Amino acid sequence: MRISTVEQMRALDKRAIEVYGIEDKLLMENAAHALYFVILKALGNIKGRKFVAFAGPGNNGGDAITLSRKLHSNGAYVKIYLMSSPEKYKGAAKMNYEIAKRIGIQMENFDGDNALVRMSVENADAIIDGILGTGISRNVEGKYAEAIKIINESAKLVFSVDIPSGINGNTGKVMGTAVRADYTATFGLPKIGNVLYPGFEYCGELYVSHISFPPENYEDDNINVFINEPIPLSPRKKDGHKGSFGDALFVAGAGNYYGAPYFSALSFLKAGGGYSRLATAKSVVPFIGTQGREIVFHPLPETDAKSISYTAKEEILKIAKNVDIVILGPGTSLHERTQKLIEELIGEIEKPIIIDGDGLTALSHNTSILKERKYPTALTPHPGEMSRLTGKSINEILNNRIEVARNFAIEYNVILVLKGAHTQIAMPDGRIYINMTGNSGMATAGSGDVLTGTIAAMYGLGLDFEESVRMGVFVHGLAGDLAAQRKGEDGITARDIMEFLPEATKLLRDEYENVKDRYDINVV
């Protein structure tokens, strides 16, 4: 499914009206009906139920009034609080306001927090939030903030129109304060702010309605943000040998960094990869060797600090010639000579590579080396590593995740995986995939190392490089979700995520459609 910006949504609206003659009145009717449907689904019968609706000054308020009229028509009691003078309503919103007035639906101006408003809210079964939608243009203050506070303090079921009021539709950021909804129905396409955190969490259960736009209305290459749907795996070759499922070289580890090489190299096997080679400082081998017997070790000369020595370069290049994919950097340390080695390997390895962890720090000294690469490259930074790569502050990255990831991917011709809740995967042609699997239990040491192994495994299973990165991110999050389901989010470790990789891959093979649907946005 495509995800739009606020501006793109406006253009789609305009196109629907101008090209197909789907007037704004119809769009508003459809929008209100979509949320009405969600309410029915949540509450069952609405006859005799009490609703309080907060209607803002724009079309979001118009939607809330239109919805109120539907609730009224079907036997519910509705009271509307108008956030601003109804003189402001235009077009469909104005028409619906006037209908509601004629029908005699109770409407009052909201003049700020007072006992009467709180009492209505207290007596209601549910709240409709139509204060602000995608037209939010500044931080929420004054009586708008007061209304949001009343809603959030009410402990009632809250249904948000399009997007919880106060959430920025382009970034998902809270603009001062925002409604915490139980359900949100968004219209046309989901907006980026519905899908990125924290907006996604504020939406509660998220639904999308296409409000009768024809599907071709969305066929626009400029709308290039997508939900990261899983990619079907082709059946395993029955007569396959370990070489049939990929041969991966992990250049990873240093003295005191045993976890990263272990988790990345072993996760490759756990997710379905065939042959896992770990090239690491020689004194690391005895520590991991006993636990990771499935891994093939290439002990390398080391520095005084027990990191991989620069002199290992030719040997690594030689091994790299015979593998399918190379992973550079998990736990290779910040030793200056080792960093130099990794930096040069990035430029010289003629295979697809994934750069993670300390490899990203090595790269950040000279990002232009990426432009010399003739083979596919993926980078998997968390926001801290992204900050090192771009020189931007972490806040700047968090506030513009999509644009920062996209610009880097385009400029350096790489696939950039910006990790975190709902990881963004940016492609060199500007497409972005937002990943929906995973949970906060995965914010645990070593979890990122499991990811690199999983991506490499997908390549081993025969997906192309771009698909492997997308599917690796999906499977890694799914394994984390399975671990959370079984053990609870609090205690998940990288080992748990790794241990659930076989089940995650199996689930995707056996129940592909179910898994895909579970992580898609529900359509109403």
Ligand SMILES: NC(=O)C1=CN([C@@H]2O[C@H](COP(=O)(O)OP(=O)(O)OC[C@H]3O[C@@H](n4cnc5c(N)ncnc54)[C@H](OP(=O)(O)O)[C@@H]3O)[C@@H](O)[C@H]2O)[C@@H](O)CC1
């Ligand atoms: N296909 C679709 O998606 C369809 C979308 N539809 C609906 O349209 C909605 C978008 O409508 P919209 O453009 O009228 O904007 P909306 O969010 O109602 O607010 C604008 C008003 O709020 C004001 N305002 C802004 N910030 C403020 C603040 N912090 N504090 C206080 N006030 C603030 C702003 O004032 P101004 O900035 O002009 O001073 C202006 O008056 C969309 O979310 C969906 O519900 C459906 O009807 C049908 C199809």
Ligand SMILES: Nc1ncnc2c1ncn2[C@@H]1O[C@H](COP(=O)(O)OP(=O)(O)O)[C@@H](O)[C@H]1O
């Ligand atoms: N709240 C969250 N929801 C979903 N996934 C998360 C969340 N927090 C972290 N993750 C995932 O967990 C992994 C953490 O990786 P990283 O930050 O590199 O940790 P480490 O360096 O400790 O391995 C990433 O894949 C990231 O997307």
Ligand SMILES: [K+]
């Ligand atoms: K809203």
